[in-house]
Amino acid sequence: MSVLSTAQESPIQTATQMARFEESNLQFELDGNLSESVWQQITPYDGMRVITPDTLAESEYTTETRIFYTERGIYVGVMNHQPTDSLVARMTPRDTRLERDGFVVGIDASGDGRYGYFMRVNLGDSKTDGTILAEKQLNMQWDGPWDARTAVVDGGWSAEFFMPWSMMALPQAAADNRPIGVYTERQVGHLNETWSSPPLPSTANEYISSFRRFNLQDIEPRRQITYYPYVSATHDAVRDDTEMRVGAEIFWRPSTNTQLSASLNPDFGNVESDDVVVNLTAYEVFFPEKRAFFLEGQDVFSTSPRNVSARGPGGPTTMLNTRRIGSSAVFDVPDGISTLATDLSAPSDLLGAAKLTGQNGNLRYGTLVAMEDDMEIRGIDANGESVALQATGRDFLVGRLLYEDASSAGRRSIGWMGTDVSHPDVDASVNGIDVHYFSPNAQWIFDGQVMQSDVNGVTGNGAIADLIYLPQRGRMHRVAAGYHDDKLDLNTLGFLTRNDLMHLDYNYVRDESNVPGLRTRNTSIFWFNQWNSNDDFVRQGVFGTREYTFLNNHTYMASLRYYHRRVDDRLGRGSGDFHVPGRWQFVTEWESNPSQELVYRLKLDADSEVLGEAWTKSLAGVSYRPVDNFSFNADIEYTDREGLMVYRGMAITPNTKLRNGRPS
Structure with missing residues (x-):
């Protein structure tokens, strides 16, 4: 069976008109029950095939999916038929993977397979979500402002989704014809199977470019602004010191394809804590980003599949690791001065950050600026006297341009990204060019990037390349290559496990x-x-x-x-x-x-x-x-x-x- 046959076997491949309703005319309660009259006005579709295991056989039970949109967003309702005594519902924290009954909605917001979002609700209302980059680069760090509910009903279980337009980056399109892609997936826990429509198993290269196509009309969401002000107070009983903080995060979407966000004197005290890791190796541990400001719209800054996975040696390879922003300050501790390790590793305070992301035709762009506040800690000299140690905050600047062409079969793109870190003791800049290719027959995928760093006058070079070949569904060959000279340094704002490394x-x-x-x-x-x-x-x-x-x-x-x-050549740490x-x-x-x-x-x-x-x-x-x-x-x-x-x-x-x- 050829690779392309998975998409061709989908029961619906031509674009259809999605039903539209006025929000003011709806009497809608998002409770998982498909009791609202609007659902009865929409013809359901199924088309589910088994993708895990990837037999592409017809599903054992019927899945009735209904979808419509308003000026606020997209609504999806689904009735999952199966015996009630076979339901598997397990409640877990967000983004937890587990065998159970669940339903996924994927949205290709670009309309041509370049970027999108996936949202999953499990029976019991546990959720999972993330962003999608071509062809199937999933980033589960993103937590979007969508909502969904489930309900056990006679003959199975049902679910309702609401996904607001405000959470999506939408390219400019004709008012009477905005293309969008939709993918639905169902996990059946007691069968240990996953079904999808269109049927897109993980054993094939195709994914977001083969979503079911719909046309929408009259979608021009109004300009939206969202802000989150805060006031906090902290009292340090050891130092008898009280600190007051006032700040805000602002998200403004002046058009469907542009978003400007700012964070003023941010306080990230409500962010989920990192897992505790006892690191006895000679390599730095990578910690994913969890701050909402830096997660929103971050996909335009992705330059390679290696950015969010351990495809490369030892871990991710990326020019932008936003966890560097607000990390421990750069202190110069004189000889004879002792300090607490916890003070040296304490996060830096941010004065502010701003980010602009958008799209103009085939060109996507983004820029990020951030400024750290100066830091001060206490040390003890040889006489036991307390001394003040100060560190100047760093300034960060990131720029990104990406040209993508998906007008014909396959996909091609080329991009540039540059980063800069300014500090009295650090002057670092990194530039990279990335190229991507997805063949028209869906058999070849290539991702490559060349990088050059300049840190305090020392220049380093590097390159990475990934080639995937699928001669047929279920068989994959992958070649990964890389070159990092001993001067390449991405770790002022990015992440590289080690330099002085070549691999094949x-x-x-x-x-x-x-x-x-x-x-x-x-x-x-x-x-x-x-x-x-x-x-x-x-x-x-x-x-x-x-x-x-x-x-x-x-x-x-x-x-x-x-x-x-x-x-x-690393564990010796210089010995x-x-x-x-x-x-x-x-x-x-x-x-x-x-x-x-x-x-x-x-x-x-x-x-x-x-x-x-x-x-x-x-x-x-x-x-x-x-x-x-x-x-x-x-x-x-x-x-x-x-x-x-x-x-x-x-x-x-x-x-x-x-x-x-x-x-x-």
Whole structure:
């Protein structure tokens, strides 16, 4: 079966006119029940096919989807038919992935497969959302101002969605013909299946460009302005110090395709805290952005699929990591002065930030400016006297231009992005050019980027490239390459796990459905080669993994991995490189049907220490979910470790700055 056949098998491919109603004429309550009269005036559609496993078979139950729009936004109502006693509802925090009943609505706001949004509500009203960039780059950091509710009804369950126009970036379009794409997806927990319309399995390259097409008329949302003022007070009992803060965040959309946002004297005290990570490696940990101001409209600043995933060596590679803005200040601590590590690592206060994003035809653009306030902490000198240490705040500037052409089959784009950080001790700028290609036959995807950094007069260069080839659905070849010289420095405003690295990796994935006695069988081979400028391999090996899903939805995985002999040029932290011998690793895992109330799992991991001592880890666990809003997990783990490597060398103090994995 060809790759294109997945989209061609969709029951509706031509654009249809979406029903429109006046908001003032609706008597609508978003409660999950399709009791409003407006739903009865709309003809439902189905077209669901099984995409997990990717058999593309017709769905077992009927799914009736209805959709209409008003001057405020889009409404979606869905009736999910299935036996009531088979419903699986599990309530979790936002953006939690779990086996259960759920429904997804995807919106291609660009109308031609360039960018969009996905929103999912699970039975019980738990939500997941994110943004989409071509072709299927999902960014789940975004939390949008949409809403949805679910309800258990006779013959299954239903859901209602409302997505306001104000949350979407809409390109300029003719008043009588605005194209938009819609995708619907349904997860059926007790079957351990996912269905979608159009049928777009993950084993094919196509996604947002193949959404179901609708035409809309008379959509020109009025200019909207939203603001969030705040007043806060903080009292430090240790220092007997009280601080008052007053500020606001403002979001203004003067037109459908432009948004201006500003944050004045922001207070991010209500932002979700980061997970606690004990990092014993020589590499910096990447933390995702969680502040709403920096998340809104951030996708225009995406330059590569590696920005939000660990496709690259060690983690994301990105020119813009907004977590640098407002991070710990740059203090110069004189000899003989002692300070608290928590003071040195405390976040900087922002004076303000502003961001402009928009679109003009095929050109998308964005700019971001931010200014930090000066910081002051207390230190203790050799005589025990208190001294004041001051740090000047940094100024940040980001610019982005992206030209995208999706007028014919396939898609092509080229973009530029530049960043600048100004500080008395730091003068850093980074520039990059990125190119992207999606072939008309949906078999080839290419993403590439070249970068140059200039930090305090030191220039570095780098390049990354990803090539994906799908000769047919269920088979994927991916080649990833990269070059980062030892002077490349993205970490003043971006994120790079390490420089002085070249890599050439290959990944082959084969997904098979309808194998006799199995639901699915997945095979993966990953071969990686990474070396430094001394031509020393710093990471090299090959992984082979096979995973089975049985007819009863139990799963079994086995992975055999070989790590070739290599050189570690980072863990020594300046005290010297050392060789690491080659080693084998075997990992196997079994789990029972995840849709059941009681789930069992077993895992065995046979590996060895970096310098050779063997160790084996075994785990047995159980999960119990008797009701929707309660879960209990218990694991027993046993580790047989013959030796533990403890590094003794250069001490890393709070004042030691790590840059690209090396002390500076």
